[in-house]
Amino acid sequence: xxxxxxxxxxxxxxxxxxxxxxxxxxxxxxxxxxxxxxxxxxxxxxxxxxxxxxxxxxxxxxxxxxxxxxxxxxxxxxxxxxxxxxxxxxxxxxxxxxxxxxxxxxxxxxxxxx
Amino acid sequence: xxxxxxxxxxxxxxxxxxxxxxxxxxxxxxxxxxxxxxxxxxxxxxxxxxxxxxxxxxxxxxxxxxxxxxxxxxxxxxxxxxxxxxxxxxxxxxxxxxxxxxxxxxxxxxxxx
Numbered sequence: 001x002x003x004x005x006x007x008x009x010x011x012x013x014x015x016x017x018x019x020x021x022x023x024x025x026x027x028x029x030x031x032x033x034x035x036x037x038x039x040x041x042x043x044x045x046x047x048x049x050x051x052x053x054x055x056x057x058x059x060x061x062x063x064x065x066x067x068x069x070x071x072x073x074x075x076x077x078x079x080x081x082x083x084x085x086x087x088x089x090x091x092x093x094x095x096x097x098x099x100x101x102x103x104x105x106x107x108x109x110x111x112x113x114x
Numbered sequence: 115x116x117x118x119x120x121x122x123x124x125x126x127x128x129x130x131x132x133x134x135x136x137x138x139x140x141x142x143x144x145x146x147x148x149x150x151x152x153x154x155x156x157x158x159x160x161x162x163x164x165x166x167x168x169x170x171x172x173x174x175x176x177x178x179x180x181x182x183x184x185x186x187x188x189x190x191x192x193x194x195x196x197x198x199x200x201x202x203x204x205x206x207x208x209x210x211x212x213x214x215x216x217x218x219x220x221x222x223x224x225x226x227x
Contacts, residue, residue: 105157
């Protein structure tokens with residue numbers, strides 16, 4: 001049973017570019033959350049997708065957007081990249097309808113901005 | 115969201131018990147206490163959660179203070195594989211709905227062989 005998978009594992013971009021990161025949730029999960037983790041910090045919640053809609057959003061600018069597909073997989077898009085966007089981007093999946101269910105995380109995409 | 119306070123780092127010896135404390139004095143009555151850990155170069159991993167009473171699973175035990183203002187994650191016999199950053203996260207009861215997790219900086223647990 002595959003867990004949460006993310007692609008690519010590493011990515012290098014330059015300032016001003018746009019990037020798309022991808023996530024496939026754990027089998028049986030329908031909800032996907034995205035987090036940003038700067039070096040030495042805990043992950044910060046970006047947003048959560050359920051039924052192909054953004055259900056909750058953290059304190060991130062509109063440059064960060066997402067999408068969820070009918071098969072529950074998800075994309076995170078970041079426009080007009082800044083140096084400060086360099087971080088590990090984590091995807092987590094869970095099953096809605098069950099309170100306090102654990103979120104299952106992938107190992108992340110390491111994004112470096114030059 | 116409830117604020118949490120955890121030691122920046124702790125050190126323990128292999129095969130000894132480890133007690134990781136967390137203060138969450140502003141926790142609301144319906145917040146569950148979740149613990150996650152993050153091993154080097156991996157995403158966070160769920161460890162355990164509880165509301166009022168102590169909880170046990172195959173990974174760890176969770177002891178929750180009677181006033182719920184603090185909790186302790188207990189690893190009964192630490193191994194080198196338990197070296198990780200441990201996060202204590204109060205989590206509102208969501209009824210199965212939306213809830214992004216709020217991570218702090220966590221405790222960096224170092225295990226000495």
